[in-house]
Amino acid sequence: MRPDQFSCFIDPETRVPLRLDQPSIVDGQVVSGALVDPSGGERFRIRNGIARFVPSTNYVQNFGLQWKIHSRTQLDSHNGSTYSRDRWKEVSGWDDDLRGKNILEAGSGAGRFTEVLASTGADVYSFDFSEAVEANRENNGHFPNLNVFQADVYRIPLAKGSFDHVFCLGVIQHTPDPALTFQCLASMLKPGGRLASTCT
Numbered sequence: 001m002r003p004d005q006f007s008c009f010i011d012p013e014t015r016v017p018l019r020l021d022q023p024s025i026v027d028g029q030v031v032s033g034a035l036v037d038p039s040g041g042e043r044f045r046i047r048n049g050i051a052r053f054v055p056s057t058n059y060v061q062n063f064g065l066q067w068k069i070h071s072r073t074q075l076d077s078h079n080g081s082t083y084s085r086d087r088w089k090e091v092s093g094w095d096d097d098l099r100g101k102n103i104l105e106a107g108s109g110a111g112r113f114t115e116v117l118a119s120t121g122a123d124v125y126s127f128d129f130s131e132a133v134e135a136n137r138e139n140n141g142h143f144p145n146l147n148v149f150q151a152d153v154y155r156i157p158l159a160k161g162s163f164d165h166v167f168c169l170g171v172i173q174h175t176p177d178p179a180l181t182f183q184c185l186a187s188m189l190k191p192g193g194r195l196a197s198t199c200t
Helices: 061-069 083-092 112-118 132-140 178-186
Strands: 019-026 029-036 043-047 050-052 102-106 123-128 146-150 163-169 189-198
Touching (some): 050 132, 083 112, 083 163, 112 123, 112 146, 112 163, 123 132, 132 146
Parallel strands (some): 102 123, 123 146
Antiparallel strands (some): 029 043, 043 050
């Protein structure tokens, strides 16, 4: 991601805007460094171009492994189908052209729906709790309108009430508290924003 793409992040606990610190930049992209609370609070690592707001080992570790091994299996661009695009359209009903809008995707996996969301032209902020973000970035990092990060749905490091759309498919049932998960996702919407979610 470009350096400016890290300016959106806040400390998930204190809600203080974070500052990019000691970035290593290659071809205009940040590959490593940290996001820090300027008041001396927590420091969040950037590894492989991805901001990390959770420990590398957590309860969804096997999901991350699964999607790193089978990273391209479900991508329409890889398997020659339109299954992911069709499923997205069926669940969300959103327009194909969403330029000027922003979308938060929770539980990206390897990025099968990220690919579809980014193709709408919207600014897409996509995260997963697992290391699947590595596969998502590898699959979809060519989209300049995509921001991939690793985070907890209960501690999303972005401002509440700032998204036109929130998208979360097949994830909520895997979280410790599905009702709270839904509330956290809904809190990210602007007034009149739209949330698309299913448990399958």
